[in-house]
Amino acid sequence: MDLPLAPGGRELPLLQRERPERSDAAHNREVLLRAAQELVEERGIDAVTMDDVARRACVGKGTLFRRFGTREGLMGQLLDHSEREWQAQVIGGPPPLGPGAPPMERLLAFGRSRVTLNLHHAELIEAARHPAARSFGALSFTTMHVRYLLEQLGVQGDVPYLATALVAPLEMIVLRQQVNREQVPLERIQAGWEDLVRRVVADH
Amino acid sequence: MDLPLAPGGRELPLLQRERPERSDAAHNREVLLRAAQELVEERGIDAVTMDDVARRACVGKGTLFRRFGTREGLMGQLLDHSEREWQAQVIGGPPPLGPGAPPMERLLAFGRSRVTLNLHHAELIEAARHPAARSFGALSFTTMHVRYLLEQLGVQGDVPYLATALVAPLEMIVLRQQVNREQVPLERIQAGWEDLVRRVVADH
DNA sequence: GGTCGAAACGGACCGTGGTCCGTTTTCATT
DNA sequence: AATGAAAACGGACCACGGTCCGTTTCGACC
Numbered sequence: 001m002d003l004p005l006a007p008g009g010r011e012l013p014l015l016q017r018e019r020p021e022r023s024d025a026a027h028n029r030e031v032l033l034r035a036a037q038e039l040v041e042e043r044g045i046d047a048v049t050m051d052d053v054a055r056r057a058c059v060g061k062g063t064l065f066r067r068f069g070t071r072e073g074l075m076g077q078l079l080d081h082s083e084r085e086w087q088a089q090v091i092g093g094p095p096p097l098g099p100g101a102p103p104m105e106r107l108l109a110f111g112r113s114r115v116t117l118n119l120h121h122a123e124l125i126e127a128a129r130h131p132a133a134r135s136f137g138a139l140s141f142t143t144m145h146v147r148y149l150l151e152q153l154g155v156q157g158d159v160p161y162l163a164t165a166l167v168a169p170l171e172m173i174v175l176r177q178q179v180n181r182e183q184v185p186l187e188r189i190q191a192g193w194e195d196l197v198r199r200v201v202a203d204h
Numbered sequence: 205m206d207l208p209l210a211p212g213g214r215e216l217p218l219l220q221r222e223r224p225e226r227s228d229a230a231h232n233r234e235v236l237l238r239a240a241q242e243l244v245e246e247r248g249i250d251a252v253t254m255d256d257v258a259r260r261a262c263v264g265k266g267t268l269f270r271r272f273g274t275r276e277g278l279m280g281q282l283l284d285h286s287e288r289e290w291q292a293q294v295i296g297g298p299p300p301l302g303p304g305a306p307p308m309e310r311l312l313a314f315g316r317s318r319v320t321l322n323l324h325h326a327e328l329i330e331a332a333r334h335p336a337a338r339s340f341g342a343l344s345f346t347t348m349h350v351r352y353l354l355e356q357l358g359v360q361g362d363v364p365y366l367a368t369a370l371v372a373p374l375e376m377i378v379l380r381q382q383v384n385r386e387q388v389p390l391e392r393i394q395a396g397w398e399d400l401v402r403r404v405v406a407d408h
Numbered sequence: 409g410g411t412c413g414a415a416a417c418g419g420a421c422c423g424t425g426g427t428c429c430g431t432t433t434t435c436a437t438t
Numbered sequence: 439a440a441t442g443a444a445a446a447c448g449g450a451c452c453a454c455g456g457t458c459c460g461t462t463t464c465g466a467c468c
Contacts, residue, residue, distance in 0.1 A: 022434060025446060049424060060448025065426060140385070161396030164382060168372035178368060181344070192365030199404050226464060229416060253454060264418025269456060 029067050031057045033081075036074055045075070045123045076128040079121060086117055087141055103152035104201070110149070111170060111193045114142065115186070118172045119179065125172045142167050153201055162200055169193060233271050235261045240278055249279070249327045280332040283325060290321055291345055307356035308405070314353070315374060315397045318346065319390070322376045323383065329376045346371050357405055366404055373397060 021029075035057035039048045050071055054061045068074040095101035096109040118125065147163035155162065168174065170193070178184040225233075239261035243252040254275055258268045272278040299305035300313040322329065351367035359366065372378065374397070382388040 022445065024433065028446085050426085051424075054448090061425095062427080062429095062448050063446070066446075069426095071425065140381075157399055158392070158396045161388075161392065162400065164378065165373040165396065165400045168375065168378045169369040171372065171375070171377065173375065173377060174368065174372045177344075184365075188362070188365065192362045192369065195361055196366065196369045196404070199406070200400070202403070202406075226415065228463065232416085254456085255454070258418090264416095265455095266418050266457080266459095267416070270416075273456095275455065 025067075028057070028059055028063055032059060032064055032067060032074075033077060036078060040078065040124075045127050050074075072128055075124055079124045079128045082121065082124075083141075086113075089113075090145060103149045104197075107146065107149045107153075107197060108194055110142075110145065111166075111197065112190050114167075114170045115175060115190055115193070118170060119175055119186075122172055122176060142170070150201070154203075155201055156203070166193075166197060166200060169196070229271070232261070232263055232267055236263060236268055236271060236278075237281060240282060244282065244328075249331050254278075276332055279328055283328045283332045286325065286328075290317075293317075294349060307353045308401075311350065311353045311357075311401060312398055314346075314349065315370075315401065316394050318371075318374045319379060319394055319397070322374060323379055323390075326376055326380060346374070354405070358407075359405055360407070370397075370401060370404060373400070 032053060036048070036053045039052055039056060050064060051061060053074070054064045057064070064074070068077060089097055090110065090113075092098055096105040097113055099106075101109070143160075143163045146166050147159055150159050150163055150166075175189065178189055179186070236257060240252070240257045243256055243260060254268060255265060257278070258265045261268070268278070272281060293301055294314065294317075296302055300309040301317055303310075305313070347364075347367045350370050351363055354363050354367055354370075379393065382393055383390070
């Protein structure tokens with residue numbers, strides 16, 4: 001072996017800034033995402049194969065996989081899009097979900113909204129799972145937000161943990177169990193969460 | 205259409221007891237489960253293919269799939285085994301996990317135990333997911349148990365919901381986020397859950 | 409022990425997710 | 439405009455999950 005130079009052995013451009021995406025790459029990503037989106041809407045997620053997506057986008061399969069890594073990665077990107085829209089509502093939309101309302105009202109609005117969102121996206125969430133990137137983004141944004149609101153409310157204790165604990169019952173897998181198996185009506189879930197929040201926030 | 209008889213229209217053997225499993229079927233199920241178990245232990249779950257399992261068990265692939273339906277089904281069975289052992293501890297083992305200790309102590313022991321169990325089985329739980337049967341068994345046993353303990357404690361409110369909400373932060377997906385991504389130490393998770401329980405149970 | 413229907417067997421076969429690698433495109437440099 | 443290397447393309451190819459169906463085995467009844 002004969003490595004050209006030990007890493008760090010020369011003054012490479014120290015802040016190796018990543019090149020902007022090549023134009024064909026950018027174009028293909030857009031086309032692929034649109035194709036995937038359309039197909040999912042048309043037939044439902046399970047009836048969409050990766051070959052379908054590539055074909056509809058008039059792009060090679062290799063390209064599809066290079067861009068998104070796996071099927072989960074592709075679905076994750078689709079999900080991320082709506083997720084980001086929702087996040088924008090939370091960060092900058094109208095109250096009570098967005099800023100402007102008192103923290104407790106925001107928190108309750110957050111819970112109601114998150115329940116419906118997660119149930120709405122159940123299929124996508126399921127199809128997206130794993131891919132290191134996603135779960136990170138989603139779980140941690142919600143947790144951070146709740147954490148922030150709990151701090152506003154002056155809650156004492158291990159606030160980061162409490163935030164996680166409050167977000168947990170809003171997770172799709174839990175909601176799904178309640179709605180599908182136990183036939184719990186939506187309103188009861190939302191009311192139940194509200195009660196939970198009040199218990200957790202109540203000062204002792 | 206010409207249905208033979210409306211359901212209940214004739215005195216069919218009323219308690220249509222399902223025939224006992226044929227001996228070859230029973231034998232093969234055992235052999236397959238053992239093979240799967242061994243392979244998973246040897247190489248880790250991801251490196252075990254269904255063909256591997258069938259081959260090791262000296263059984264046709266068709267048989268494997270007829271017995272367990274899907275890969276998830278097979279892994280689900282593996283999981284169910286340990287799950288049942290744990291359930292036995294909860295139902296009839298020594299206190300404080302089992303009966304005999306005061307409800308609050310049992311509840312806290314339950315949480316601690318469940319955290320380690322779910323983290324321990326993370327891989328299997330992930331591989332087992334879906335298959336209608338499993339998630340049912342696991343989620344609902346734990347929820348029912350917590351619900352029972354909350355009732356013992358005289359908690360007021362929507363106890364079934366509260367039980368679900370307390371179980372949720374113990375779910376693998378949530379724990380995993382905390383342990384792997386946020387590097388939260390185990391003890392803090394357990395302490396956090398304990399605090400959560402006290403807040404929920406506290407009478408107002 | 410012989411007969412027969414139901415149930416189980418097993419392995420060839422198929423569809424889909426994912427990889428590999430020779431070819432084409434882009435774009436910075438001149 | 440020409441050049442060249444890095445990056446992207448695309449489709450043949452592979453492996454694994456899951457199905458199908460002709461063959462074998464079981465066991466209840468004679």
